[in-house]
Amino acid sequence: MKKIVLLSLIALISTLSAHAAVSVSRDELVKRVESCEAILREFMANPETAIPPSILQQAKALVIVNQFKAGFVLGIKDGYATILVKQANGKWSLPVLLAAGEASVGLQLGATAVETIIVMMNEETPRMLFNQRFNVGVDAKAVAGPKAAEVEKANQPIVAPLLVYSKSRGLFAGATVKTGYIARSDEANFRLYQTHYTLPELLYSDWVKPPAEVVPLMQFVQQIAK
DSSP: OHHHHHHHHHHHHHHHHHHHHHHHOOHHHHHHHEEEEHHHHHHHHHHTTOOOOHHHHHSSSSEEEEEEEEEESEEEEEEEEEEBBBBBBBOOOEEEEEEEEHHHHHHHHSEEEEEEEEESSHHHHHGGGSEEEBBBBTTOOOEEOOOOHHHHHHHSSOOOOOEEESSSOOOOOOOOOOOEEEEEOHHHHHHHHHHHHOOOHHOOOEEEEOOGGGGHHHHHHHHHHH
């Protein structure tokens, strides 16, 4: 019975989140991109959370996730993300908006922001988003990404499709992690880019001219992940 109630609540919240995404204004969507840029800059400015240059140079995609954790007995993580992919010509794509969330049990009372950077290390993994929802750590193995000092000391490189960087303490490089799901949010991107192109076209073509609001994030990613 408890399992049925839990699943019903998760389904209800997912439905409400989907409807909410459709009703979000373009200005709010621009703020989401800007907040993801701020998160990435904050990560890179702190030596304890910065992603090593050697990892960024190998990256095929970056996902910047901003989740909101709230709960009593039932905890729900909900939020959004942006993904950029490295195209065949070496340039980084438009930032494409995603939905992000996770349902879990037993979270503490209160609400906490959960900021995460996911580095995708192969070209196949970002394409899994073509099929809508992608469960991080389930549909592809995800491990905690190494910090700069750990990369220098490592006897052998950490090999995994996904390297996850967060501000959580106690995670050692190579530890298996699960960080919920990311999923296509085509309606949000229709509104942000004023186009009917969907995630695959936005990521892997140059058919849409970047609006001024997303250029700073694109330039910063190009700078740190040449």
